[in-house]
Amino acid sequence: MKKLHFILVLAVLGLSARTGFAQEAVDLGLSVKWATCNVGASSPYDVGGYFAWGEVEAKESYWWRNYSMCNIPEISELDDLIGDMDPSVLTEYCGTDGKTRLDSSDDVARQKWGENWRIPTAEEWTELVENCSWGWVKIAYGEGYVEGFKVFSKKNGNSIFLPVSGICMGVGAVESTKTGCYWSSSLNTDNLVEAWCLFFFPGGSLGWHTGWPRSIETEKESRSYGLPVRPVTD
Numbered sequence: 001m002k003k004l005h006f007i008l009v010l011a012v013l014g015l016s017a018r019t020g021f022a023q024e025a026v027d028l029g030l031s032v033k034w035a036t037c038n039v040g041a042s043s044p045y046d047v048g049g050y051f052a053w054g055e056v057e058a059k060e061s062y063w064w065r066n067y068s069m070c071n072i073p074e075i076s077e078l079d080d081l082i083g084d085m086d087p088s089v090l091t092e093y094c095g096t097d098g099k100t101r102l103d104s105s106d107d108v109a110r111q112k113w114g115e116n117w118r119i120p121t122a123e124e125w126t127e128l129v130e131n132c133s134w135g136w137v138k139i140a141y142g143e144g145y146v147e148g149f150k151v152f153s154k155k156n157g158n159s160i161f162l163p164v165s166g167i168c169m170g171v172g173a174v175e176s177t178k179t180g181c182y183w184s185s186s187l188n189t190d191n192l193v194e195a196w197c198l199f200f201f202p203g204g205s206l207g208w209h210t211g212w213p214r215s216i217e218t219e220k221e222s223r224s225y226g227l228p229v230r231p232v233t234d
Contacts, residue, residue, distance in 0.1 A: 023113055025233050029155030030127050032120065032232040036160060038182075039112050039229040044161050045141045045148075047176075050168040050226030053183055053195040054093065054106040061171045062226040069093065069223070081169055085222070087192040093223075095192055102185040109231035117231040122186035122196035122218050124232060129198070131155060134216050136202040148180060149200055149216070160230075162200070168226030178202075183227045184218070194220040197227055 025033035040049030040058065049058035052067055063080045064072050069092040075083065092106075093099050102119060104110045109117045120128075133152045138145050139161075148163035166176030180200045188194040196218050203214035221227065 023117065023231075026158050026160050027156070028128070028132065028151075028153035028158050028160070030124075030131060030153070032124055032234055034120075034128070034160050035113075035117070035231040035233070037230075038163075039108055039231060041228075043141075045139060045146045045163055047163055047165045047228050049108075050165075050173070050228055051108050051183065052226055053221075053223040054102055056106065056108040056111040059226065062168045062224055063170060064089070064222075064224045067224040077170065080224075085193045085224075090192055093187050093192065100187045100189055102187075107185060108229055113231055116233050118233075119183055119185040119229055120232045122184040125182070125184055125196075125198040125218050129216055129218070134200070137161075147177070147202075149202075162230065165228045167221065169222075169224075173226075178205075181219075181221065181227050182230050188220045191220070193223060195223050197221050 024036045026036055027033050037044045037046065038048035041047065050062070051058060052062055055068055059066065064070060064085060065080060070089045071091055072089045087094065101121065107119050109119045128151065131154055133154060134149045135152070136147065137150045138147045146163050148161055150159055150161050152159045162180055162182070164177055165180050165182070166173040167181050178201060182198045184196040184198070186196040188196055199219040200216045201212065201214065203212060205212070
């Protein structure tokens with residue numbers, strides 16, 4: 001009975017028992033509406049879960065050898081992380097199946113949030129980049145702060161916030177306080193071991209490099225890496 005009461009309270013508040021935060025959509029005047037938070041996030045300022053491309057559960061580590069859509073022989077950790085992977089190891093979205101976009105069963109937004117939600121395509125990320133103003137902000141959150149881009153629509157002034165996330169590769173997140181990287185549902189058909197994502201960086205120092213320019217663009221990343229997901233709804 002207590003569990004039922006909990007679920008009913010969540011329903012009244014507009015919350016999901018599977019995500020812990022309201023599944024709110026913001027109309028930016030674009031072809032789709034954008035969620036206010038990431039899959040698995042407790043607020044718009046929380047990164048939420050990291051997912052390999054096409055997987056619907058978060059993991060403790062992100063390697064090719066534990067990626068569900070490949071069959072790979074034993075390789076070194078270094079080769080697993082940065083080696084040139086042969087597409088022949090892939091078992092799904094591998095060219096022969098003709099699929100270039102995630103099926104609903106492999107879309108973590110659809111599986112966690114329900115049928116009205118999905119991972120955006122690469123084209124929808126590009127639309128967001130080209131039709132919005134992007135401003136880097138630092139927001140007080142909890143006992144500290146979170147940084148990221150406040151994204152304002154040029155069409156109607158509405159906005160969403162995208163927190164920094166970095167990329168999970170191996171057992172940890174890389175550049176998690178400097179960069180953001182969010183999955184799309186679009187496969188890189190020129191290199192099937194990769195998928196398209198949104199990448200952003202405010203400019204400045206990155207790793208041992210200094211003077212990097214600001215960057216907000218669609219990029220390609222290894223499908224085995226863990227990235228957050230910002231859902232959209234039609």
